Amino acid sequence: MTAYVLFEILVITMIVGFSANRVVRQYMPGTHRQARRWIASRLGLKLRDEPAAVTGCGSGCNSCATGCSTGSTGANSGTSTEQPLRFHPRKT
């Protein structure tokens, strides 16, 4: 096995792994969170606190480019429960 082939395997593994992680995070956020926790516990790492839903939409469609995640609930109940969109402070 040549060095170039090893390099190919390494780069392909990284790209495919990154893509798989991205897809699971987008479409199976619960599974993704569980997997992260499991890996972190195995490696003895502490996970950084994640903010609650980053946006109000929460569908994860990315059509509004706010980087939302799934999980917030609807507004058809007596008390609405959706989460707000949050922005960084304005740069002055």
Place this chain on the structure above:
Amino acid sequence: MSTLNIALVGNPNCGKTALFNRLTGSRQKVANYAGVTVERKAGEFRTASGKTVRLLDLPGAYSLAAASPDEAITRDICLGRRSDEPRPDLLVCVTDATNLRLHLRFVLEVRNLGVPMILALNMSDAAERRGIHIDRERLEALLGIPVVETVAVRTDGVSALIERFDRQLPPAPIAQPADADLHVEVRRLLSQTVSMPRATAAIDDAIDRLVLHRVWGLAILAALMFLMFQAVFSWATPLQDGLDTSVRFLGDLLRTQMPDGALRSLLVDGILVGAGSVIVFLPQILILFLFILILEESGYLPRAAFLLDRLMVGAGLTGRSFIPLLSSFACAVPGIMATRTIQDPRDRLATILVAPLMTCSARLPVYALLIGAFIPKQTVLGLFNLQGLLLFALYVAGIVAALGVAYVMKRLRRDETEHALLLELPSYRVPHVRDVLIGLWERARIFLQRVGTIILSLTVLLWFLSTFPSPPADAVGPAIDYSFAGRLGHALEFIFSPIGFNWQICIALIPGLAAREVAVSSLATVYAISAAADNAATELTPLIAAQWSLPTALSLLVWYVFAPQCVSTLAVIRRETGSWRTVAITAGYLFGLAYIGSLITYQVARALS
């Protein structure tokens, strides 16, 4: 220093979000119709004295007695009913200075809450232009709350408001007796503080006489829609060709510079061909949004809703469904969320169920690919672009299908009552070039971000599944036949062969479930991997034109008119309705329609050809 919590409240379409954008520097969607904001948005900024302000932009409400889900959000926050949101320290009640007759009633209602508040007379420049004079100081004295003039669309238009934030909180207003007639109070306030030459602008009335005409109005609407879809194909070609050439050049460069192997295949057949095949449709998407943004800004859309109310009611919907359905032309997700403005739960559910049938922008790359491959570039009657005509027909097919499904739902349900449409028609406005350009920039950014993230990721995974495992040494067929994806595609072929889909299409449909455009990148990757000649890889359009029959292409087009190939849409239906059953019904009927529609199309087209 503690943070000051401020909430922007007011009637719909008075410029709350424009004010929010101006104050926080964000770029939330603004448009000239009621119901653009259906969820709360939070932002932060610092005043000149260094005070930190947390600003909430709330959905517009006509009353605190909420009639729709979006109004309930505003009500709950104003009343401090939310456990996750502190009651605001200060309410900024935003009003349209040109329409105080309507907006002051809500101001009085909010004043009765007894929370410190400021009244913002927004669009005060427009009021001045129309000769409306508001005695601000007298209004301030009569209401007992500070009143400031704002122009949210101007850089210096909010300085008076920011300056008020720096001062001490105004005292809480004194609530009126519960039995006070707010309408009488509004009339009293108007008579003492506002002088206006006429209730509506003369130009608005003149335009409305034409665009709301029962015959001419519909003709203008049809012509506008038609022009939009003609432009999508006619104007986009040069830009699209430029992008196409760039992608091909990069592909050729990588092919000549890199040694043959799996990495080159990933970079060229997976990443470049996959993502590149979707990116080339950016000009068409931007042209579509250029029209939508101009229509949104102008104030024409609620007029279109009014025109179509009779047709919508006949089909079991309501004129209020129009704007959520129109939003679905961009993406079904915000469209479904916009149904929060519909008060009646039955009308809301019917709108949610048919929203996925509206042709979202994610379908455009699929349609454009197939139309470009199978429909000749020719002019009909010396004027119309044939490709544009077919695209228009596909959009109409989605609309007709939505109306048909709504009609069937109307026949199936027991409650046959119809709800009258009460809709606010905003003043016409010449769209701001800056707003339109920002809107286009945002759409381009969203599209490219989508291509660069989820579409690219799915394409890379599909490349992996189409490449591995490698074929055995004695393999006779193409390598992709031995891969995971190839085997899956062949296994699914028996389900889809009656509707004319080959195994490559079957493969593309699976990642295409996540997002519709992925079907294009998937097809490009699958054909690139299975192509014998290297130069075939980057040219998907001529490749499918040579390998597919016209009935197959038509069948796939019909499939994409109906099929719910979008997980996000199904997720948002679940979230908005709180019911998996509704999701199952939606997915079931849409897949059923897609299969039956494609079957009929394929078999009829085959019999005729």
